[in-house]
Amino acid sequence: MRNTGTLSVSTPTDLEIVMTRAFDAPRALVYEAFSKPELLRQWFGPRGWSLAVCEVDLRVGGGFRFVLRGPDGKEMGMRGTYLELAPPERSVHLESFDDYPGESHVTSLFVEKSGQTTLTVTVLYPSKQVRDAVIQSGMEHGAAESYDRLAELLMARV
């Protein structure tokens, strides 16, 4: 039984989202899975979506181009520029979506302990409007408005 699957998402400030997830693998593998197009194609995107375009030029100043295609043929394009690459520990890039203005600054930190890797991704958005727009585009709508989760959210933030 894995104890790695819990994804936590928080909004420490109006402009940031911080996401933490543990993986049952050494960080060199996790970093590789985030960097190589042939690997990214196998996992990146919400359920029902796949990477129709996945190009990566993995060097500082280089960048990536992704186009996600949804079940109804809807496409969502994004691109980025690498600012800092320190495998297998840390990477920093700028990221933007075709349909929305503004660029976000994304820092990914890979910390390994006893063969498990904890990934912490901090996304800094240029404005709250961009942050909200990004989330509402093409993503699955979970209608899970359960009060249990609400309580958890509140407790986690206290």
Place this chain on the structure above:
Amino acid sequence: MQPNGYQLDATFAALADPTRRAILARLASGEATVTELAAPFAMSQPAISKHLRVLERAGLISRGRDAQRRPSRLVAQPLAAANEWLENYRQFWEGSFHRLDELLDEMKSKERR
């Protein structure tokens, strides 16, 4: 229902403060007056009242009409919208990460060979 961006801004701004989050957590267990809310904090009642005004403007609480007590109550809908927003974000990545777990298992077994 799509959370309205403007409302979300107000909700997240109101939630950005630890005292206000503690007030909301307290109100989750029932309505309370300013005096009752101020008790656990090293804060004056006017300071708590200021936080309550921010929460009220954000639509996160409503206040009773009784001029003396004006008890505060939690209004769940904006919090539910904020929560849904986070939930959408979480689901976007959770779907990806489940597949990544499987891929990493494959990568590990290839490395062992």
